[in-house]
Amino acid sequence: MDPKLKAYFESTLKEVSIDCVIFGFHEGELKVLLLKWKGTEGWSLPGGKIYLEESVNDAAVRILQERTGLKEIFLQQFYTFGGNDRYKNMDKAALFRKLEWAFGADFYDEKYMKRHVSLGYMALVEFEQVVATPDWYTDECMWCEISAIPELLFDHNEMVEVALKALRRQLSYQPIGYNLLPEKxxxxxxxxxxxxxxxxxxxxxxxxxxxxxxxxxxxxxxxxxxxxxxxxxxxxxxxxxxxxxxxxxxxxxx
Amino acid sequence: MDPKLKAYFESTLKEVSIDCVIFGFHEGELKVLLLKWKGTEGWSLPGGKIYLEESVNDAAVRILQERTGLKEIFLQQFYTFGGNDRYKNMDKAALFRKLEWAFGADFYDEKYMKRHVSLGYMALVEFEQVVATPDWYTDECMWCEISAIPELLFDHNEMVEVALKALRRQLSYQPIGYNLLPEKxxxxxxxxxxxxxxxxxxxxxxxxxxxxxxxxxxxxxxxxxxxxxxxxxxxxxxxxxxxxxxxxxxxxxx
DNA sequence: GCAAAAGTGTTAGACATACACCCATGC
DNA sequence: GCATGGGTGTATGTCTAACACTTTTGC
CATH class of the missing domain: 1.10.10.10 (Winged helix-like DNA-binding domain superfamily/Winged helix DNA-binding domain)
Structure with a gap:
């Protein structure tokens, strides 16, 4: 495995990670930012790990900034996913074979590939200001209309649904738009x-x-x-x- | 350290745990169940760890049952606490000295006492049906009026506040009472x-x-x-x- | 009889809903 | 001129909020 990736694994929490549902609004459509995993055709939500001495909210802000270039935007936790069956709809073995091909033979190390609890964060961003940037695992970004999201890796389809539900609920007791629309x-x-x-x-x-x-x-x-x-x-x-x-x-x- | 406690530590997730704000309603007062830590005067919320192959929701149900004897009640996630300063209002060293006195000299093991991410669950229970039972760490239970909660360990005072806020918000789009009141x-x-x-x-x-x-x-x-x-x-x-x-x-x- | 708690009904006003008319612009 | 989108106003009915009167019970 790449030594930098290994160092990243070593310096972050192993059992917890963050996944972000990043909502943008463009041409009258609500869209979500997706990333394509290297060496596969699989798409997922942007995510990342938490440094050992970092608060989870700081980690979410950092991850969002890494993927969009944006700071100081609307970002909040909406649910924590901790099912023990979060890979259930996937051919896990096949996925990891592909990932090993992309990242090196020891990528699938039991030490790092444990059962994960994932903190779901949702962000509302101004579409035009985003400079989408893939991460370590991924090589392509895509804004995908909410109504046309393909089958995603892990339980990420469920995450989008839960995020959307939380967003709708939030609409009933808070205004929205400041972070989704341009200034004027x-x-x-x-x-x-x-x-x-x-x-x-x-x-x-x-x-x-x-x-x-x-x-x-x-x-x-x-x-x-x-x-x-x-x-x-x-x-x-x-x-x-x-x-x-x-x-x-x-x-x-x- | 007690070998059973050690075995428990080994068989659970190390970086994640669950804390429960258990609301009960009695004599016209909303109350929260608190536990007193062995060997200290410190009170905290009931909590517990997640087994390696257990979903977090199952763990929350199990923990609630262990502390109250109740199953099939209203229980839901309300927030995940992941600050890196969750001990900030405490004399951590003094607390752990007391705990070592109660649990054995190697209780404070870096391997187990890592930085924790805590999943906050809130439960609504029928006061009369609860048989409150302390856990490994604690030796006393108390139902405490929401308006008279003492200073709690860790960030548990904040947890109660956040839970109460979530409960109030929930009241605006869902009925409540089924799990807090007797049948009639x-x-x-x-x-x-x-x-x-x-x-x-x-x-x-x-x-x-x-x-x-x-x-x-x-x-x-x-x-x-x-x-x-x-x-x-x-x-x-x-x-x-x-x-x-x-x-x-x-x-x-x- | 009186005080306190509970049952039931009324009324005014606010607010959501539905709808109508006029204006600006491009073809 | 006409289709389309946008600005503004009004009427109606529903629902919220404030309030009054009666009944039951213990002392």
Whole structure:
């Protein structure tokens, strides 16, 4: 095995790791960042290990930064996966044969390849700002529409589902959008975001009234020009009020 | 060190453990089960380790059963604690001196006393049915009112707070009470439960109307006799409808 | 009879929902 | 001009929230 990889294994927790469901919003679609494992056709969520003296939240921030280049974004734990059958839908032997081919004959070492508990973190990122970067295990990145996710390695399909459910639930008591949209955005864009996450259509006029009633948006004098049809106004989140709404968990009746 | 304890250490995950915030409701008070560590005056939450081939959820069920005698109750993950400073408010050296006194000179073995990631589970139990039982480390159990919890070991005070917050949040999209109340209960008792968890007073008449509107309660012909004043009716949860409401996460506007 | 707890009903107002009309832009 | 998307306003009905009266029970 590569000595650097070995050193990484030695300096990190062995039984615990982190997997991130990184949500981005682009062209009216909610997408998730996936990585393709070297030497295989298998895709997985971005993940990583925790250094011995690192808090798990710090590790999640670090991993997210390594994969997207972004710091200070919305990132939170949503569930911890600790089934003893997390490989159940896979041909584990075949996978590890391929991985040994890519990483060296002693990659599959019992010392490192123990049963893992995985902390699921979800991140909401501004799609345009992400510079997706593969990690040690992987050689390709892909933004995949939430509705067209292929079969993933391990229990990562379940992770995406649980993350999405947590995200939807969160929508009912916290605002969303600050980390998923560019600084300035239009009301229809915000609505599209909500519709995509919730998976249902919303009334244009009622949505606007509701959003404005929460008093977290600032209407700008500018409009989004260039597009076809009537130019919509631009809005911006009032960060202070937005953060307060996040903290106080105001009920968002949507 | 005791060979049985050593064997337990060898057969469990070393970096991960489980801590349980076990809520019970008694005499109009929400209470939490605490354990006192042998040889110390320190209190902590009930917890335990995960066997190598056991899923974390199974481990949580097992630990809960060991401490309360109860099975098939409400139990769920609420957060995973992975700070690298989880001992920060304690005199760690003094604690371990006391523990070595109680467990043997080699209790504090670097091999076992690593940095731990702790999975927080919360349980809602029927107070009357619990037979509280200390574990390996502890020699005393106590039900402690939520408002009068002493300073606990490790980061367990924070755990209780986070659990309580999660419980309150959950109240807004799921019914509660099935596992906290006896089979038959009165509307004022149910209301007291909600008031205790939410930490605020509710209107008697509106509460009743709201609860009945969710169609998960069955009004019984009997009344709670024996008490002073007018005898209140007894109710029972319709388990099927209750479970459906849990699954569908109907919004409980309380 | 009185105080305290419980049962039941009413009413005003807020809010969600549904819907209508006008404006801007490209073809 | 027309199709399409966007801005704004209004009416209706439902549900929440505040509140009143009656009944039961022990002292």
């Amino acid at each position: 955005f239009t009301m229809p864009e915000l609505q599209r975001l909500y519709e995509t996450i919730l998976g249902k259509q919303l009334d244009r006029r009622n949505f606007q009234k509701l959003m404005l009633s929460y008093d977290i948006l600032e209407k700008l004098p500018e409009k989004r020009t260039g597009g076809a049809f009537k130019a919509p106004f631009l809005y911006r989140f009032d960060k202070e009020k937005y953060d307060r709404a996040m903290r106080e968990e105001i009920l968002f009746a949507i | 209960f009165t509307m004022p008792e149910l209301q007291r439960l909600y008031e205790t968890i939410l930490g605020k007073q509710l209107d008697r008449r509106n509460f009743q109307k709201l609860m009945l509107s969710y169609d998960i309660l069955e009004k019984l012909p009997e009344k709670r006799t024996g008490g002073a004043f007018k005898a209140p009716f007894l109710y029972r949860f319709d388990k099927e409808k209750y479970d459906r409401a849990m699954r569908e996460e109907i919004l409980f506007a309380i």
